[in-house]
Amino acid sequence: MVIYEHPLAYLLGLEGTALMRAFIGEHDRDFVEARIAEVRRLLDDRSLAEAGVEVERISTVDGYRLWSATYDQPGNGAFDLDEPVVKEILDGLPAGDALDAACGTGRYARLLVERGHRVVGVDSSPEMLDKARERVPGAEFLVGDLRELPVGDASRDLVVSGLALAHAPDLGPVFAEFARVLRPGGNVVIADMHPDAIARGSIPSLRGPDGQPARLATYRHSVGAYLRAALAVGLRPLRCEEVVVPASERAKASELGPWEVWPWCLADLVPEAARAANAGAGALLIWHFRA
Template structure:
């Protein structure tokens, strides 16, 4: 069980901003304003009783709940990883492609459009139902990243998007990707950046009983991806760390409903949040080759 308290998050963001100021990214006025804001937050009685117990749920349960709204326009993550992934895929010849942890099939659809013969694999039956309806030209199979239901050496291209953050140990999954790739095949991964995870970028859902829940998420340092891939015999071709678009919202005086945390909390302290998050990547995109 996770205990989420908005005051704790706000103080954490203030602390991150002050740490950056300590090394020269903020002047005396900025530091004094942050300290004054911390005092104000501690005195704000409206924040005192908002702590919430949040369940941690696995991907099958979590994405089963999220499947119905996963493709809604509000899912801003798609616009962040798509340009880099599309650029990499645009340089690859059509062949046999695997969309690993395919979800509702957004990259399966893209791969089909690029002339690939596509198999999509996901552990969520609900997500697969939507993928089959959305991309009838592809084949979809129920399976897990640790035991992909695909023959060894079967894929020229593997795409795995926004999934490895839910995996505790990257090593076995990278080894499985290497097993499935043909010699010279390409692996393209996008994932939530560890710095974004550390700042609260963890998917939220209401479970079947309506209780707050977060999908089990792991913060993998950048080096962990590289070490796991190299150990599996994969060669690095490219790494990018796309950043989110600049925030355009103004200040807000309320924490908002739990579903909007941590984004609504950041709006309560826009100057501190802007300083704490300045230049922090939202995603990491990898291109490896067998």
């Protein structure tokens, strides 16, 4: 599937979202008139008119093969948002046999080993697992799929998964696997991209071997979709956190910017509209379930 990303379309979307929030009383007349004037300016901006980009949607196996070399480099803001809450939950659980499902480079596996757990990490990307083995020599790492985990029935006290379930088209089979491998009373801790963030374009960007723009296949699951998938397999929720989009403190861009930093640099072009559209919007969902 080819995605067509047009910067003008994104900017108009931000303006429209901001105007809808004004329509329900969050902003005044001056704000509304400023947004309408800004929409007119954007429509007249010739630099935006022909700037659309065709983007390939690629699988997680192919995508993480490309991303593995740079995945742990500074700049992934999601790491700063999920770890405080995940650590707080983990600190309240006893050490045991843990599974890091879709473990990537072993970020959560390291947190588990540090807390005394016996850890198995599973991921579909051999390249990411190579990084994980270097990072966390005290854990075991296996190639596998979230929908068919290479772990025995009722063999785990804890399952964790970070920033992965949004890549699954259907949450049902994933939660069924989590329930299968858990012992009675076991825990599941999940951090994932919030559907609000995905709707605003928070999808990893990559360049293919030929330089073609690409994004990892990502699906927008509602909050209720996680809950329904969990309840269907006997997992009961103990906690749900919706971490909101942090206010940006960085300098605002004054030009279109390269595709790799879309949509964030696009939001910089219309800062008032972006702040209004993103106010209170979810960045991450963090869940704690118990079997």
